[in-house]
Amino acid sequence: MANVTGNTTTNSPRGVGSLIPIEISLWTGIEAILIVIGMIILGRILRKLIIRKSKETTLTWIINEDTADIVFRMFVLGGMIWALYVIGVMNYQIGSTSVGNIAFAVGFFYFAYLIAKKSKDYLIMSAGKKPSSDVQVKAKIFYYTFITIAFFLALSFAGISAELSALLAAAGITGIILGFSAQTVVANFISGIFMYFDKPLNIGDQVKIGELEGIVEDIRILSTRIRAWDGTLIRIPNEKLFNSNIINLQRYPARRVEIEIGIAYSADTEKAIEVIKKTLNEMPLVLAEPGPVVFVKELGDSAVVLSIRAWAPSERWFDVRTEAVSRIKKALDEAGIEIPFPQRVNWFANELRVKVDKES
Known part of the structure:
Protein backbone atom coordinates (compact mmCIF):
# COMPACT_ATOMS: atom_id res chain seq x y z
CA MET A 1 0.00 0.00 0.00
CA ALA A 2 1.16 3.54 -0.70
CA ASN A 3 2.06 5.80 2.20
CA VAL A 4 -0.50 8.59 2.48
CA THR A 5 0.27 11.96 4.04
CA GLY A 6 -2.52 14.53 4.05
CA ASN A 7 -4.36 14.09 0.76
CA THR A 8 -1.38 13.04 -1.44
CA THR A 9 0.69 9.94 -2.11
CA THR A 10 4.47 9.73 -2.28
CA ASN A 11 5.01 6.90 -4.78
CA SER A 12 3.93 8.61 -8.04
CA PRO A 13 6.27 8.20 -11.01
CA ARG A 14 8.60 11.21 -11.53
CA GLY A 15 7.79 11.30 -15.26
CA VAL A 16 4.16 12.16 -14.58
CA GLY A 17 4.68 14.54 -11.69
CA SER A 18 6.26 14.47 -8.27
CA LEU A 19 3.71 14.63 -5.54
CA ILE A 20 5.14 16.41 -2.51
CA PRO A 21 3.66 15.49 0.87
CA ILE A 22 1.42 18.29 2.06
CA GLU A 23 0.82 18.63 5.78
CA ILE A 24 -1.80 21.29 6.44
CA SER A 25 -1.93 22.31 10.07
CA LEU A 26 -4.70 24.37 11.59
CA TRP A 27 -2.46 27.44 11.75
CA THR A 28 -1.41 27.00 8.10
CA GLY A 29 -5.03 26.85 6.98
CA ILE A 30 -5.95 29.92 9.05
CA GLU A 31 -2.93 31.80 7.66
CA ALA A 32 -3.95 30.99 4.08
CA ILE A 33 -7.53 32.15 4.70
CA LEU A 34 -6.31 35.35 6.35
CA ILE A 35 -4.04 36.07 3.39
CA VAL A 36 -6.92 35.73 0.91
CA ILE A 37 -9.27 37.86 3.04
CA GLY A 38 -6.57 40.49 3.61
CA MET A 39 -5.76 40.76 -0.10
CA ILE A 40 -9.47 41.05 -0.97
CA ILE A 41 -9.92 43.85 1.59
CA LEU A 42 -6.80 45.63 0.37
CA GLY A 43 -7.94 45.27 -3.22
CA ARG A 44 -11.35 46.77 -2.40
CA ILE A 45 -9.73 49.71 -0.62
CA LEU A 46 -7.45 50.43 -3.59
CA ARG A 47 -10.38 50.04 -5.98
CA LYS A 48 -12.38 52.68 -4.11
CA LEU A 49 -9.37 55.01 -3.98
CA ILE A 50 -8.79 54.71 -7.74
CA ILE A 51 -12.47 55.35 -8.53
CA ARG A 52 -12.46 58.39 -6.24
CA LYS A 53 -9.24 59.65 -7.83
CA SER A 54 -10.68 59.22 -11.34
CA LYS A 55 -13.26 61.92 -10.55
CA GLU A 56 -10.53 64.40 -9.66
CA THR A 57 -7.96 63.86 -12.42
CA THR A 58 -7.80 64.52 -16.15
CA LEU A 59 -5.96 61.24 -16.76
CA THR A 60 -9.23 59.33 -16.96
CA TRP A 61 -7.87 57.13 -19.75
CA ILE A 62 -5.65 55.34 -17.20
CA ILE A 63 -7.26 56.15 -13.83
CA ASN A 64 -10.84 54.95 -14.16
CA GLU A 65 -13.20 52.20 -13.06
CA ASP A 66 -11.73 49.65 -15.49
CA THR A 67 -8.27 50.18 -14.01
CA ALA A 68 -9.74 49.83 -10.52
CA ASP A 69 -11.29 46.48 -11.48
CA ILE A 70 -7.98 45.23 -12.92
CA VAL A 71 -6.13 46.19 -9.73
CA PHE A 72 -8.77 44.46 -7.59
CA ARG A 73 -8.50 41.27 -9.64
CA MET A 74 -4.71 41.36 -9.35
CA PHE A 75 -4.90 41.51 -5.56
CA VAL A 76 -7.49 38.71 -5.38
CA LEU A 77 -5.52 36.43 -7.69
CA GLY A 78 -2.26 37.32 -5.94
CA GLY A 79 -3.80 36.48 -2.58
CA MET A 80 -5.00 33.10 -3.83
CA ILE A 81 -1.58 32.22 -5.26
CA TRP A 82 0.13 33.37 -2.04
CA ALA A 83 -2.24 31.25 0.04
CA LEU A 84 -1.57 28.20 -2.12
CA TYR A 85 2.16 28.76 -1.67
CA VAL A 86 1.66 28.83 2.11
CA ILE A 87 -0.29 25.58 1.96
CA GLY A 88 2.36 24.03 -0.27
CA VAL A 89 0.26 23.22 -3.32
CA MET A 90 2.41 25.40 -5.57
CA ASN A 91 5.43 23.16 -4.97
CA TYR A 92 3.77 20.27 -6.80
CA GLN A 93 6.02 19.29 -9.72
CA ILE A 94 4.65 18.75 -13.23
CA GLY A 95 7.43 17.53 -15.44
CA SER A 96 10.22 20.10 -15.39
CA THR A 97 8.06 22.85 -13.89
CA SER A 98 5.77 23.39 -10.93
CA VAL A 99 2.19 24.42 -10.29
CA GLY A 100 3.45 27.75 -8.94
CA ASN A 101 5.25 28.60 -12.19
CA ILE A 102 2.21 27.68 -14.25
CA ALA A 103 -0.13 29.70 -12.01
CA PHE A 104 2.15 32.76 -12.24
CA ALA A 105 2.35 32.39 -16.04
CA VAL A 106 -1.45 32.15 -16.37
CA GLY A 107 -1.96 35.18 -14.13
CA PHE A 108 0.66 37.17 -16.02
CA PHE A 109 -0.94 36.42 -19.40
CA TYR A 110 -4.44 37.19 -18.10
CA PHE A 111 -3.50 40.65 -16.86
CA ALA A 112 -1.40 41.31 -19.98
CA TYR A 113 -4.54 40.59 -22.00
CA LEU A 114 -6.59 43.02 -19.91
CA ILE A 115 -3.94 45.75 -20.29
CA ALA A 116 -3.64 45.17 -24.05
CA LYS A 117 -7.41 45.33 -24.53
CA LYS A 118 -7.69 48.49 -22.44
CA SER A 119 -4.84 50.15 -24.36
CA LYS A 120 -6.41 49.25 -27.71
CA ASP A 121 -9.77 50.68 -26.67
CA TYR A 122 -8.08 53.86 -25.45
CA LEU A 123 -6.19 54.36 -28.73
CA ILE A 124 -9.47 54.07 -30.64
CA MET A 125 -11.54 56.25 -28.28
CA SER A 126 -8.90 58.99 -28.13
CA ALA A 127 -9.28 59.49 -31.89
CA GLY A 128 -12.87 60.75 -31.52
CA LYS A 129 -16.29 59.43 -32.44
CA LYS A 130 -15.18 58.40 -35.95
CA PRO A 131 -11.62 57.05 -35.69
CA SER A 132 -9.74 56.76 -38.97
CA SER A 133 -8.68 53.42 -40.39
CA ASP A 134 -5.09 54.38 -39.64
CA VAL A 135 -5.86 54.62 -35.91
CA GLN A 136 -7.83 51.37 -35.86
CA VAL A 137 -5.12 49.42 -37.69
CA LYS A 138 -2.43 50.79 -35.33
CA ALA A 139 -4.53 49.81 -32.31
CA LYS A 140 -5.05 46.28 -33.62
CA ILE A 141 -1.36 45.83 -34.49
CA PHE A 142 -0.39 47.00 -30.97
CA TYR A 143 -2.95 44.65 -29.40
CA TYR A 144 -1.85 41.52 -31.28
CA THR A 145 1.86 42.33 -30.85
CA PHE A 146 1.43 42.85 -27.09
CA ILE A 147 -0.57 39.64 -26.73
CA THR A 148 1.98 37.62 -28.73
CA ILE A 149 4.92 38.88 -26.64
CA ALA A 150 3.00 38.25 -23.41
CA PHE A 151 2.16 34.71 -24.55
CA PHE A 152 5.79 33.73 -25.13
CA LEU A 153 6.87 35.44 -21.89
CA ALA A 154 4.20 33.46 -20.06
CA LEU A 155 5.57 30.23 -21.53
CA SER A 156 9.01 31.22 -20.31
CA PHE A 157 7.70 32.05 -16.82
CA ALA A 158 5.98 28.67 -16.75
CA GLY A 159 9.44 27.08 -16.91
CA ILE A 160 9.02 25.26 -20.20
CA SER A 161 11.78 26.98 -22.20
CA ALA A 162 12.94 23.66 -23.67
CA GLU A 163 9.42 22.83 -24.70
CA LEU A 164 9.14 26.39 -26.05
CA SER A 165 11.97 25.78 -28.52
CA ALA A 166 10.29 22.61 -29.75
CA LEU A 167 6.99 24.49 -29.96
CA LEU A 168 8.57 27.23 -32.09
CA ALA A 169 10.12 24.64 -34.40
CA ALA A 170 6.78 22.89 -34.76
CA ALA A 171 5.08 26.23 -35.34
CA GLY A 172 7.58 27.03 -38.09
CA ILE A 173 6.95 23.73 -39.86
CA THR A 174 3.20 24.13 -39.42
CA GLY A 175 3.43 27.68 -40.78
CA ILE A 176 5.14 26.46 -43.94
CA ILE A 177 2.48 23.80 -44.47
CA LEU A 178 -0.34 26.25 -43.83
CA GLY A 179 1.35 28.79 -46.10
CA PHE A 180 1.03 26.45 -49.06
CA SER A 181 -2.51 25.39 -48.18
CA ALA A 182 -3.76 28.88 -47.34
CA GLN A 183 -2.10 31.09 -49.93
CA THR A 184 -5.23 33.22 -50.26
CA VAL A 185 -5.26 34.03 -46.55
CA VAL A 186 -1.57 34.95 -46.61
CA ALA A 187 -2.07 37.09 -49.73
CA ASN A 188 -4.97 38.92 -48.09
CA PHE A 189 -2.89 39.50 -44.95
CA ILE A 190 0.08 40.89 -46.86
CA SER A 191 -2.21 43.04 -49.02
CA GLY A 192 -3.78 44.40 -45.84
CA ILE A 193 -0.33 45.44 -44.59
CA PHE A 194 0.50 47.10 -47.92
CA MET A 195 -2.82 48.96 -47.86
CA TYR A 196 -2.05 50.21 -44.36
CA PHE A 197 1.08 51.96 -45.64
CA ASP A 198 -0.47 53.00 -48.98
CA LYS A 199 -3.66 54.37 -47.35
CA PRO A 200 -5.89 54.56 -50.45
CA LEU A 201 -9.02 54.86 -48.31
CA ASN A 202 -10.22 55.52 -44.77
CA ILE A 203 -13.26 54.51 -42.78
CA GLY A 204 -16.19 56.71 -43.78
CA ASP A 205 -14.91 57.44 -47.30
CA GLN A 206 -17.23 57.12 -50.26
CA VAL A 207 -15.51 54.81 -52.73
CA LYS A 208 -16.07 53.10 -56.06
CA ILE A 209 -14.32 49.80 -56.72
CA GLY A 210 -15.18 48.32 -60.09
CA GLU A 211 -18.97 48.06 -60.17
CA LEU A 212 -19.21 48.35 -56.38
CA GLU A 213 -19.87 51.68 -54.71
CA GLY A 214 -20.59 52.70 -51.13
CA ILE A 215 -19.09 53.84 -47.81
CA VAL A 216 -16.14 52.12 -46.13
CA GLU A 217 -17.38 50.59 -42.88
CA ASP A 218 -14.30 48.75 -41.61
CA ILE A 219 -10.76 47.85 -42.71
CA ARG A 220 -9.50 44.58 -41.28
CA ILE A 221 -6.37 42.50 -41.67
CA LEU A 222 -7.88 40.12 -44.23
CA SER A 223 -10.78 42.04 -45.73
CA THR A 224 -12.48 45.42 -46.08
CA ARG A 225 -16.19 45.97 -45.54
CA ILE A 226 -18.23 48.46 -47.58
CA ARG A 227 -21.84 49.49 -47.00
CA ALA A 228 -23.47 49.87 -50.41
CA TRP A 229 -25.98 52.64 -51.16
CA ASP A 230 -28.85 50.16 -50.84
CA GLY A 231 -27.79 49.30 -47.28
CA THR A 232 -26.18 45.93 -48.03
CA LEU A 233 -22.78 44.89 -46.64
CA ILE A 234 -20.05 44.01 -49.12
CA ARG A 235 -16.92 42.15 -47.98
CA ILE A 236 -13.95 42.55 -50.31
CA PRO A 237 -10.78 40.46 -49.75
CA ASN A 238 -7.77 42.75 -49.35
CA GLU A 239 -5.87 41.03 -52.16
CA LYS A 240 -8.64 41.80 -54.65
CA LEU A 241 -9.04 45.30 -53.27
CA PHE A 242 -5.31 46.03 -53.46
CA ASN A 243 -5.18 44.95 -57.13
CA SER A 244 -8.30 46.93 -58.11
CA ASN A 245 -8.71 50.51 -59.27
CA ILE A 246 -9.93 52.32 -56.16
CA ILE A 247 -11.81 55.55 -56.82
CA ASN A 248 -12.04 57.53 -53.60
CA LEU A 249 -14.96 59.91 -54.03
CA GLN A 250 -14.30 61.78 -50.79
CA ARG A 251 -10.53 62.01 -50.38
CA TYR A 252 -10.44 65.70 -51.26
CA PRO A 253 -12.73 68.39 -49.79
CA ALA A 335 -36.77 81.74 -69.83
CA GLY A 336 -38.64 80.10 -72.72
CA ILE A 337 -35.68 77.97 -73.75
CA GLU A 338 -36.83 74.64 -75.14
CA ILE A 339 -35.32 71.33 -74.17
CA PRO A 340 -36.31 69.34 -77.28
CA PHE A 341 -37.41 65.76 -77.66
CA PRO A 342 -35.22 63.53 -79.83
CA GLN A 343 -36.01 64.26 -83.50
CA ARG A 344 -35.32 62.38 -86.76
CA VAL A 345 -35.51 63.66 -90.37
CA ASN A 346 -36.29 60.96 -92.93
CA TRP A 347 -34.92 61.59 -96.44
CA PHE A 348 -35.78 59.47 -99.47
CA ALA A 349 -33.50 59.22 -102.48
CA ASN A 350 -36.47 58.96 -104.89
CA GLU A 351 -39.68 60.94 -104.91
CA LEU A 352 -42.17 59.53 -102.45
CA ARG A 353 -45.45 58.54 -104.06
CA VAL A 354 -48.54 57.92 -101.96
CA LYS A 355 -51.59 56.08 -103.28
CA VAL A 356 -54.90 57.31 -101.87
CA ASP A 357 -57.96 55.12 -101.87
CA LYS A 358 -60.94 57.41 -102.63
CA GLU A 359 -63.52 55.02 -101.29
CA SER A 360 -61.88 55.00 -97.87
Whole structure:
Protein backbone atom coordinates (compact mmCIF):
# COMPACT_ATOMS: atom_id res chain seq x y z
CA MET A 1 0.00 0.00 0.00
CA ALA A 2 1.16 3.54 -0.70
CA ASN A 3 2.06 5.80 2.20
CA VAL A 4 -0.50 8.59 2.48
CA THR A 5 0.27 11.96 4.04
CA GLY A 6 -2.52 14.53 4.05
CA ASN A 7 -4.36 14.09 0.76
CA THR A 8 -1.38 13.04 -1.44
CA THR A 9 0.69 9.94 -2.11
CA THR A 10 4.47 9.73 -2.28
CA ASN A 11 5.01 6.90 -4.78
CA SER A 12 3.93 8.61 -8.04
CA PRO A 13 6.27 8.20 -11.01
CA ARG A 14 8.60 11.21 -11.53
CA GLY A 15 7.79 11.30 -15.26
CA VAL A 16 4.16 12.16 -14.58
CA GLY A 17 4.68 14.54 -11.69
CA SER A 18 6.26 14.47 -8.27
CA LEU A 19 3.71 14.63 -5.54
CA ILE A 20 5.14 16.41 -2.51
CA PRO A 21 3.66 15.49 0.87
CA ILE A 22 1.42 18.29 2.06
CA GLU A 23 0.82 18.63 5.78
CA ILE A 24 -1.80 21.29 6.44
CA SER A 25 -1.93 22.31 10.07
CA LEU A 26 -4.70 24.37 11.59
CA TRP A 27 -2.46 27.44 11.75
CA THR A 28 -1.41 27.00 8.10
CA GLY A 29 -5.03 26.85 6.98
CA ILE A 30 -5.95 29.92 9.05
CA GLU A 31 -2.93 31.80 7.66
CA ALA A 32 -3.95 30.99 4.08
CA ILE A 33 -7.53 32.15 4.70
CA LEU A 34 -6.31 35.35 6.35
CA ILE A 35 -4.04 36.07 3.39
CA VAL A 36 -6.92 35.73 0.91
CA ILE A 37 -9.27 37.86 3.04
CA GLY A 38 -6.57 40.49 3.61
CA MET A 39 -5.76 40.76 -0.10
CA ILE A 40 -9.47 41.05 -0.97
CA ILE A 41 -9.92 43.85 1.59
CA LEU A 42 -6.80 45.63 0.37
CA GLY A 43 -7.94 45.27 -3.22
CA ARG A 44 -11.35 46.77 -2.40
CA ILE A 45 -9.73 49.71 -0.62
CA LEU A 46 -7.45 50.43 -3.59
CA ARG A 47 -10.38 50.04 -5.98
CA LYS A 48 -12.38 52.68 -4.11
CA LEU A 49 -9.37 55.01 -3.98
CA ILE A 50 -8.79 54.71 -7.74
CA ILE A 51 -12.47 55.35 -8.53
CA ARG A 52 -12.46 58.39 -6.24
CA LYS A 53 -9.24 59.65 -7.83
CA SER A 54 -10.68 59.22 -11.34
CA LYS A 55 -13.26 61.92 -10.55
CA GLU A 56 -10.53 64.40 -9.66
CA THR A 57 -7.96 63.86 -12.42
CA THR A 58 -7.80 64.52 -16.15
CA LEU A 59 -5.96 61.24 -16.76
CA THR A 60 -9.23 59.33 -16.96
CA TRP A 61 -7.87 57.13 -19.75
CA ILE A 62 -5.65 55.34 -17.20
CA ILE A 63 -7.26 56.15 -13.83
CA ASN A 64 -10.84 54.95 -14.16
CA GLU A 65 -13.20 52.20 -13.06
CA ASP A 66 -11.73 49.65 -15.49
CA THR A 67 -8.27 50.18 -14.01
CA ALA A 68 -9.74 49.83 -10.52
CA ASP A 69 -11.29 46.48 -11.48
CA ILE A 70 -7.98 45.23 -12.92
CA VAL A 71 -6.13 46.19 -9.73
CA PHE A 72 -8.77 44.46 -7.59
CA ARG A 73 -8.50 41.27 -9.64
CA MET A 74 -4.71 41.36 -9.35
CA PHE A 75 -4.90 41.51 -5.56
CA VAL A 76 -7.49 38.71 -5.38
CA LEU A 77 -5.52 36.43 -7.69
CA GLY A 78 -2.26 37.32 -5.94
CA GLY A 79 -3.80 36.48 -2.58
CA MET A 80 -5.00 33.10 -3.83
CA ILE A 81 -1.58 32.22 -5.26
CA TRP A 82 0.13 33.37 -2.04
CA ALA A 83 -2.24 31.25 0.04
CA LEU A 84 -1.57 28.20 -2.12
CA TYR A 85 2.16 28.76 -1.67
CA VAL A 86 1.66 28.83 2.11
CA ILE A 87 -0.29 25.58 1.96
CA GLY A 88 2.36 24.03 -0.27
CA VAL A 89 0.26 23.22 -3.32
CA MET A 90 2.41 25.40 -5.57
CA ASN A 91 5.43 23.16 -4.97
CA TYR A 92 3.77 20.27 -6.80
CA GLN A 93 6.02 19.29 -9.72
CA ILE A 94 4.65 18.75 -13.23
CA GLY A 95 7.43 17.53 -15.44
CA SER A 96 10.22 20.10 -15.39
CA THR A 97 8.06 22.85 -13.89
CA SER A 98 5.77 23.39 -10.93
CA VAL A 99 2.19 24.42 -10.29
CA GLY A 100 3.45 27.75 -8.94
CA ASN A 101 5.25 28.60 -12.19
CA ILE A 102 2.21 27.68 -14.25
CA ALA A 103 -0.13 29.70 -12.01
CA PHE A 104 2.15 32.76 -12.24
CA ALA A 105 2.35 32.39 -16.04
CA VAL A 106 -1.45 32.15 -16.37
CA GLY A 107 -1.96 35.18 -14.13
CA PHE A 108 0.66 37.17 -16.02
CA PHE A 109 -0.94 36.42 -19.40
CA TYR A 110 -4.44 37.19 -18.10
CA PHE A 111 -3.50 40.65 -16.86
CA ALA A 112 -1.40 41.31 -19.98
CA TYR A 113 -4.54 40.59 -22.00
CA LEU A 114 -6.59 43.02 -19.91
CA ILE A 115 -3.94 45.75 -20.29
CA ALA A 116 -3.64 45.17 -24.05
CA LYS A 117 -7.41 45.33 -24.53
CA LYS A 118 -7.69 48.49 -22.44
CA SER A 119 -4.84 50.15 -24.36
CA LYS A 120 -6.41 49.25 -27.71
CA ASP A 121 -9.77 50.68 -26.67
CA TYR A 122 -8.08 53.86 -25.45
CA LEU A 123 -6.19 54.36 -28.73
CA ILE A 124 -9.47 54.07 -30.64
CA MET A 125 -11.54 56.25 -28.28
CA SER A 126 -8.90 58.99 -28.13
CA ALA A 127 -9.28 59.49 -31.89
CA GLY A 128 -12.87 60.75 -31.52
CA LYS A 129 -16.29 59.43 -32.44
CA LYS A 130 -15.18 58.40 -35.95
CA PRO A 131 -11.62 57.05 -35.69
CA SER A 132 -9.74 56.76 -38.97
CA SER A 133 -8.68 53.42 -40.39
CA ASP A 134 -5.09 54.38 -39.64
CA VAL A 135 -5.86 54.62 -35.91
CA GLN A 136 -7.83 51.37 -35.86
CA VAL A 137 -5.12 49.42 -37.69
CA LYS A 138 -2.43 50.79 -35.33
CA ALA A 139 -4.53 49.81 -32.31
CA LYS A 140 -5.05 46.28 -33.62
CA ILE A 141 -1.36 45.83 -34.49
CA PHE A 142 -0.39 47.00 -30.97
CA TYR A 143 -2.95 44.65 -29.40
CA TYR A 144 -1.85 41.52 -31.28
CA THR A 145 1.86 42.33 -30.85
CA PHE A 146 1.43 42.85 -27.09
CA ILE A 147 -0.57 39.64 -26.73
CA THR A 148 1.98 37.62 -28.73
CA ILE A 149 4.92 38.88 -26.64
CA ALA A 150 3.00 38.25 -23.41
CA PHE A 151 2.16 34.71 -24.55
CA PHE A 152 5.79 33.73 -25.13
CA LEU A 153 6.87 35.44 -21.89
CA ALA A 154 4.20 33.46 -20.06
CA LEU A 155 5.57 30.23 -21.53
CA SER A 156 9.01 31.22 -20.31
CA PHE A 157 7.70 32.05 -16.82
CA ALA A 158 5.98 28.67 -16.75
CA GLY A 159 9.44 27.08 -16.91
CA ILE A 160 9.02 25.26 -20.20
CA SER A 161 11.78 26.98 -22.20
CA ALA A 162 12.94 23.66 -23.67
CA GLU A 163 9.42 22.83 -24.70
CA LEU A 164 9.14 26.39 -26.05
CA SER A 165 11.97 25.78 -28.52
CA ALA A 166 10.29 22.61 -29.75
CA LEU A 167 6.99 24.49 -29.96
CA LEU A 168 8.57 27.23 -32.09
CA ALA A 169 10.12 24.64 -34.40
CA ALA A 170 6.78 22.89 -34.76
CA ALA A 171 5.08 26.23 -35.34
CA GLY A 172 7.58 27.03 -38.09
CA ILE A 173 6.95 23.73 -39.86
CA THR A 174 3.20 24.13 -39.42
CA GLY A 175 3.43 27.68 -40.78
CA ILE A 176 5.14 26.46 -43.94
CA ILE A 177 2.48 23.80 -44.47
CA LEU A 178 -0.34 26.25 -43.83
CA GLY A 179 1.35 28.79 -46.10
CA PHE A 180 1.03 26.45 -49.06
CA SER A 181 -2.51 25.39 -48.18
CA ALA A 182 -3.76 28.88 -47.34
CA GLN A 183 -2.10 31.09 -49.93
CA THR A 184 -5.23 33.22 -50.26
CA VAL A 185 -5.26 34.03 -46.55
CA VAL A 186 -1.57 34.95 -46.61
CA ALA A 187 -2.07 37.09 -49.73
CA ASN A 188 -4.97 38.92 -48.09
CA PHE A 189 -2.89 39.50 -44.95
CA ILE A 190 0.08 40.89 -46.86
CA SER A 191 -2.21 43.04 -49.02
CA GLY A 192 -3.78 44.40 -45.84
CA ILE A 193 -0.33 45.44 -44.59
CA PHE A 194 0.50 47.10 -47.92
CA MET A 195 -2.82 48.96 -47.86
CA TYR A 196 -2.05 50.21 -44.36
CA PHE A 197 1.08 51.96 -45.64
CA ASP A 198 -0.47 53.00 -48.98
CA LYS A 199 -3.66 54.37 -47.35
CA PRO A 200 -5.89 54.56 -50.45
CA LEU A 201 -9.02 54.86 -48.31
CA ASN A 202 -10.22 55.52 -44.77
CA ILE A 203 -13.26 54.51 -42.78
CA GLY A 204 -16.19 56.71 -43.78
CA ASP A 205 -14.91 57.44 -47.30
CA GLN A 206 -17.23 57.12 -50.26
CA VAL A 207 -15.51 54.81 -52.73
CA LYS A 208 -16.07 53.10 -56.06
CA ILE A 209 -14.32 49.80 -56.72
CA GLY A 210 -15.18 48.32 -60.09
CA GLU A 211 -18.97 48.06 -60.17
CA LEU A 212 -19.21 48.35 -56.38
CA GLU A 213 -19.87 51.68 -54.71
CA GLY A 214 -20.59 52.70 -51.13
CA ILE A 215 -19.09 53.84 -47.81
CA VAL A 216 -16.14 52.12 -46.13
CA GLU A 217 -17.38 50.59 -42.88
CA ASP A 218 -14.30 48.75 -41.61
CA ILE A 219 -10.76 47.85 -42.71
CA ARG A 220 -9.50 44.58 -41.28
CA ILE A 221 -6.37 42.50 -41.67
CA LEU A 222 -7.88 40.12 -44.23
CA SER A 223 -10.78 42.04 -45.73
CA THR A 224 -12.48 45.42 -46.08
CA ARG A 225 -16.19 45.97 -45.54
CA ILE A 226 -18.23 48.46 -47.58
CA ARG A 227 -21.84 49.49 -47.00
CA ALA A 228 -23.47 49.87 -50.41
CA TRP A 229 -25.98 52.64 -51.16
CA ASP A 230 -28.85 50.16 -50.84
CA GLY A 231 -27.79 49.30 -47.28
CA THR A 232 -26.18 45.93 -48.03
CA LEU A 233 -22.78 44.89 -46.64
CA ILE A 234 -20.05 44.01 -49.12
CA ARG A 235 -16.92 42.15 -47.98
CA ILE A 236 -13.95 42.55 -50.31
CA PRO A 237 -10.78 40.46 -49.75
CA ASN A 238 -7.77 42.75 -49.35
CA GLU A 239 -5.87 41.03 -52.16
CA LYS A 240 -8.64 41.80 -54.65
CA LEU A 241 -9.04 45.30 -53.27
CA PHE A 242 -5.31 46.03 -53.46
CA ASN A 243 -5.18 44.95 -57.13
CA SER A 244 -8.30 46.93 -58.11
CA ASN A 245 -8.71 50.51 -59.27
CA ILE A 246 -9.93 52.32 -56.16
CA ILE A 247 -11.81 55.55 -56.82
CA ASN A 248 -12.04 57.53 -53.60
CA LEU A 249 -14.96 59.91 -54.03
CA GLN A 250 -14.30 61.78 -50.79
CA ARG A 251 -10.53 62.01 -50.38
CA TYR A 252 -10.44 65.70 -51.26
CA PRO A 253 -12.73 68.39 -49.79
CA ALA A 254 -14.22 69.46 -53.14
CA ARG A 255 -15.62 67.40 -56.01
CA ARG A 256 -16.81 68.47 -59.47
CA VAL A 257 -20.43 68.14 -60.55
CA GLU A 258 -20.89 67.43 -64.27
CA ILE A 259 -24.24 67.79 -66.03
CA GLU A 260 -25.10 67.71 -69.75
CA ILE A 261 -28.29 69.25 -71.11
CA GLY A 262 -29.57 69.82 -74.64
CA ILE A 263 -31.40 72.92 -75.93
CA ALA A 264 -33.23 73.46 -79.22
CA TYR A 265 -31.26 74.66 -82.25
CA SER A 266 -33.64 77.61 -82.47
CA ALA A 267 -32.83 78.72 -78.88
CA ASP A 268 -30.37 81.49 -78.02
CA THR A 269 -27.27 79.64 -76.81
CA GLU A 270 -25.70 82.65 -75.08
CA LYS A 271 -28.90 83.36 -73.18
CA ALA A 272 -29.15 79.73 -72.08
CA ILE A 273 -25.57 79.83 -70.77
CA GLU A 274 -26.28 83.03 -68.82
CA VAL A 275 -29.45 81.56 -67.29
CA ILE A 276 -27.62 78.41 -66.19
CA LYS A 277 -24.69 80.36 -64.70
CA LYS A 278 -27.05 82.63 -62.79
CA THR A 279 -28.92 79.61 -61.44
CA LEU A 280 -25.70 77.97 -60.23
CA ASN A 281 -24.42 81.18 -58.62
CA GLU A 282 -27.60 81.38 -56.56
CA MET A 283 -26.98 77.94 -55.03
CA PRO A 284 -25.16 78.31 -51.66
CA LEU A 285 -23.33 75.00 -51.87
CA VAL A 286 -21.81 75.66 -55.31
CA LEU A 287 -18.25 76.91 -54.79
CA ALA A 288 -17.33 80.37 -56.07
CA GLU A 289 -13.69 79.34 -56.58
CA PRO A 290 -13.30 77.58 -58.91
CA GLY A 291 -16.49 79.03 -60.36
CA PRO A 292 -19.09 77.24 -62.51
CA VAL A 293 -18.32 76.73 -66.19
CA VAL A 294 -20.93 76.31 -68.95
CA PHE A 295 -20.01 75.77 -72.62
CA VAL A 296 -21.25 74.17 -75.84
CA LYS A 297 -19.91 70.62 -75.90
CA GLU A 298 -21.28 69.40 -79.24
CA LEU A 299 -24.00 69.75 -81.82
CA GLY A 300 -26.15 66.70 -81.33
CA ASP A 301 -28.73 65.09 -83.59
CA SER A 302 -31.65 66.80 -81.91
CA ALA A 303 -30.14 69.52 -79.72
CA VAL A 304 -27.20 71.74 -78.91
CA VAL A 305 -25.51 69.94 -75.99
CA LEU A 306 -24.32 72.18 -73.16
CA SER A 307 -21.78 70.90 -70.62
CA ILE A 308 -22.16 72.24 -67.07
CA ARG A 309 -19.33 71.93 -64.55
CA ALA A 310 -19.43 73.20 -60.97
CA TRP A 311 -17.57 72.37 -57.76
CA ALA A 312 -19.22 71.39 -54.48
CA PRO A 313 -18.20 69.98 -51.06
CA SER A 314 -17.49 66.26 -51.47
CA GLU A 315 -19.87 65.21 -48.71
CA ARG A 316 -22.74 67.19 -50.36
CA TRP A 317 -21.96 66.28 -53.97
CA PHE A 318 -25.12 64.23 -54.57
CA ASP A 319 -27.39 66.87 -53.03
CA VAL A 320 -25.84 69.63 -55.14
CA ARG A 321 -26.17 67.65 -58.36
CA THR A 322 -29.83 66.73 -57.90
CA GLU A 323 -30.75 70.27 -56.85
CA ALA A 324 -28.82 71.77 -59.78
CA VAL A 325 -30.64 69.61 -62.33
CA SER A 326 -34.02 70.59 -60.89
CA ARG A 327 -33.22 74.33 -60.75
CA ILE A 328 -31.71 74.47 -64.25
CA LYS A 329 -34.78 72.78 -65.77
CA LYS A 330 -37.09 75.25 -64.03
CA ALA A 331 -34.95 78.27 -65.01
CA LEU A 332 -34.82 77.26 -68.70
CA ASP A 333 -38.59 76.75 -68.77
CA GLU A 334 -39.16 80.21 -67.28
CA ALA A 335 -36.77 81.74 -69.83
CA GLY A 336 -38.64 80.10 -72.72
CA ILE A 337 -35.68 77.97 -73.75
CA GLU A 338 -36.83 74.64 -75.14
CA ILE A 339 -35.32 71.33 -74.17
CA PRO A 340 -36.31 69.34 -77.28
CA PHE A 341 -37.41 65.76 -77.66
CA PRO A 342 -35.22 63.53 -79.83
CA GLN A 343 -36.01 64.26 -83.50
CA ARG A 344 -35.32 62.38 -86.76
CA VAL A 345 -35.51 63.66 -90.37
CA ASN A 346 -36.29 60.96 -92.93
CA TRP A 347 -34.92 61.59 -96.44
CA PHE A 348 -35.78 59.47 -99.47
CA ALA A 349 -33.50 59.22 -102.48
CA ASN A 350 -36.47 58.96 -104.89
CA GLU A 351 -39.68 60.94 -104.91
CA LEU A 352 -42.17 59.53 -102.45
CA ARG A 353 -45.45 58.54 -104.06
CA VAL A 354 -48.54 57.92 -101.96
CA LYS A 355 -51.59 56.08 -103.28
CA VAL A 356 -54.90 57.31 -101.87
CA ASP A 357 -57.96 55.12 -101.87
CA LYS A 358 -60.94 57.41 -102.63
CA GLU A 359 -63.52 55.02 -101.29
CA SER A 360 -61.88 55.00 -97.87
